[in-house]
Amino acid sequence: MYSKEFVTNVYRTLLTIRVFETECIKLYRQGFIRGYFHPYLGEEAIAVGVCAALTDKDYITSTHRGHGHCIANGANLDKMIAELLGKKDGYCKGLGGSMHIADTTKGNLGANGIVGAGIPIGVGAALATKIRKDDAVTVTFSSDGAANNGVFSEALNLAAAWDLPFILVLENNQYAVSTPIKESTREVELVKRGESLGVKSFRIDGNNVFEVYETTKEAIRICKEEKGPVLIEAVTFRHGGHHVNDPGLYLQKEELDYYMSKDPVEFARKYLIDDLGLNESEVEEIDSIVNKQIEDSIEFAKENGEMSSKEFLKFIENY
Amino acid sequence: MKELMYREALNHALLEEMRSDDTVFIMGEGIAERGGSFKVTVDLLKEFGSQRVIDTPISEASFTGAGVGAAIAGMKPVVEILFSDFTMLIMDQLVNQAAKFNFMTGGAGKVPMVLRTQGGVGNGLAAQHSQSLEAIFYHIPGLKLVMPSTPKDAKGLLKAAIRDDNPVIFLEHKLLYMNKGLVPDGDYIIELGKADVKKEGSDVTIIAWSNMLIRSLAAAEKLEEQGISVEVVDPRTLVPLDKETILESVRKTEHVVIVQEAIRRGGIGSDIASIIQEEAFDYLNAPIKIVAGLNTPVPFNLNLEKIVVPQEEDIISAVQNLVGVYQE
Numbered sequence A: 001m002y003s004k005e006f007v008t009n010v011y012r013t014l015l016t017i018r019v020f021e022t023e024c025i026k027l028y029r030q031g032f033i034r035g036y037f038h039p040y041l042g043e044e045a046i047a048v049g050v051c052a053a054l055t056d057k058d059y060i061t062s063t064h065r066g067h068g069h070c071i072a073n074g075a076n077l078d079k080m081i082a083e084l085l086g087k088k089d090g091y092c093k094g095l096g097g098s099m100h101i102a103d104t105t106k107g108n109l110g111a112n113g114i115v116g117a118g119i120p121i122g123v124g125a126a127l128a129t130k131i132r133k134d135d136a137v138t139v140t141f142s143s144d145g146a147a148n149n150g151v152f153s154e155a156l157n158l159a160a161a162w163d164l165p166f167i168l169v170l171e172n173n174q175y176a177v178s179t180p181i182k183e184s185t186r187e188v189e190l191v192k193r194g195e196s197l198g199v200k201s202f203r204i205d206g207n208n209v210f211e212v213y214e215t216t217k218e219a220i221r222i223c224k225e226e227k228g229p230v231l232i233e234a235v236t237f238r239h240g241g242h243h244v245n246d247p248g249l250y251l252q253k254e255e256l257d258y259y260m261s262k263d264p265v266e267f268a269r270k271y272l273i274d275d276l277g278l279n280e281s282e283v284e285e286i287d288s289i290v291n292k293q294i295e296d297s298i299e300f301a302k303e304n305g306e307m308s309s310k311e312f313l314k315f316i317e318n319y
Numbered sequence B: 001m002k003e004l005m006y007r008e009a010l011n012h013a014l015l016e017e018m019r020s021d022d023t024v025f026i027m028g029e030g031i032a033e034r035g036g037s038f039k040v041t042v043d044l045l046k047e048f049g050s051q052r053v054i055d056t057p058i059s060e061a062s063f064t065g066a067g068v069g070a071a072i073a074g075m076k077p078v079v080e081i082l083f084s085d086f087t088m089l090i091m092d093q094l095v096n097q098a099a100k101f102n103f104m105t106g107g108a109g110k111v112p113m114v115l116r117t118q119g120g121v122g123n124g125l126a127a128q129h130s131q132s133l134e135a136i137f138y139h140i141p142g143l144k145l146v147m148p149s150t151p152k153d154a155k156g157l158l159k160a161a162i163r164d165d166n167p168v169i170f171l172e173h174k175l176l177y178m179n180k181g182l183v184p185d186g187d188y189i190i191e192l193g194k195a196d197v198k199k200e201g202s203d204v205t206i207i208a209w210s211n212m213l214i215r216s217l218a219a220a221e222k223l224e225e226q227g228i229s230v231e232v233v234d235p236r237t238l239v240p241l242d243k244e245t246i247l248e249s250v251r252k253t254e255h256v257v258i259v260q261e262a263i264r265r266g267g268i269g270s271d272i273a274s275i276i277q278e279e280a281f282d283y284l285n286a287p288i289k290i291v292a293g294l295n296t297p298v299p300f301n302l303n304l305e306k307i308v309v310p311q312e313e314d315i316i317s318a319v320q321n322l323v324g325v326y327q328e
Ligand SMILES: Cc1ncc(C[n+]2csc(CCOP(=O)(O)OP(=O)(O)O)c2C)c(N)n1
Pocket: A064, A065, A113, A114, A115, A116, A143, A144, A145, A146, A147, A171, A173, A175, A176, A177, A242, B029, B058, B060, B082, B086, B089
């Protein structure tokens, strides 16, 4: 049984990601946000469960579907939304946008527009911590589609050959854009790829935030007391299309219904009420705090200015 | 003649070549059922089936390499890479393998493969989805490089590229797919290595390709209203480069502006300028002006994105300066 405080924090973070994505999609539709936007809706439990087990010393690398990782890792929402709007106080001063948010002060080495590219970068961070003898692990969030890119095998093998404190979290949402996983690989249990490289590997329910949390704690223990790396395949599903302009009509209805019924945010909310005895109004209070916080951040981002062309030209002077 | 969108013209080229030659097949991410992210390959699966219209996993280096291998083994693959930015993952197969196989085998082996991809800025797609990387391919002997600007050119050049015995990089532009233009009916080919004078004029020559050609034509129209007669030359293929058509225009107008979306440093524009000054120096009435992207990754912010690649106004003022200062 988890403490009220722990579960409340978990629920608040899950809901923050949920509301963040939902409200930012509205901003996208209204024309405030441009470019690519890959929502994390439905997959929130993975980022939240993993990051709940991490400390400030640990590193993460993220993906094109990275808002959830960022938030779970403790990012500042004002700076995140400002970045999505291309504003000057955004995480990347408006130069990066959704796919390139990083917060190196918090160990977040960045989202990525190139599928799979975060894996070797994560291995590099793990190598750095090993050389320095930091008491730290590196988590790379990656995806089922990325497992088919060469860097996946090369980098995981490096991490294994070098016994690195590296945890590869594969968010297996069973699709790469519209291609179902069974059409891009014969063995759909990606956990076996890790095993084939001699890496301790787990296949878990990615919609169960507690299972994700416990598995991550075990992975950290293995990295520190035995030897890394560890692979965690977290099985999940998107609640919609690949990006905001993709209606996702190819998603099978039964599958979608099934995963909707296992909604990670609802799951935690129910746990708070049924298992920990919070009443509706206590939970609603958390809801309204989260909603207000996102509202304020949107307001901040809208008011925020843009980098001027003069500042920009100065910034690129030495390129 | 029929009015078609650029993406439809490309689709027709693939359709016709696949109908007339069983060895032509296509592969890439989401190109089959979904018809590709830019809808270039729609409905091809229906007609040709999954043996010839192949959806790939996200394994760029290897499915490109598989294209190289299939080409050596007698097929004519058309491989699609979603964004030219992702061609950075396939460089060994292109540069060390495809580009050199014919040479290294003393002419015995052939790699008749087309690599279709698209580049350039869109609207806020940021640094890893907006690059213009043509100079990298231009630099490699053994690769041909095609960059069509109109639906008509897109179709005729893609058909020629597919029939070519060499590896061809066929570089489209994401802002061109919905552009419409008249396309001849039925089977026609535009030979690789033939530039096209898209507009005739007598005061100044603009050399531009891909989306910058479209922008240059718009600029030329405005300049015409101001009494400056602009000739616009579209090389269409950068390798091989039709030097003669370019030089002929230069000898006529004696003023040259080269417009490229790619960054200035190490760009194709610089190379074309050096060719002109070597071969037509005596005809030049002014230094050659290159209007190019700034030496920077592409920023996400839309206003800043506009600064880093040439806009219509930049082209207009470059021509005005050149002609105003040097033509008395
Ligand atoms: C190397 C590379 N190839 C292709 C793409 C285009 N692309 C972006 S996301 C995506 C699908 C990724 O699927 P998956 O890895 O399963 O992640 P998910 O979107 O499901 O989270 C593709 C093909 C890319 N960004 N990078």
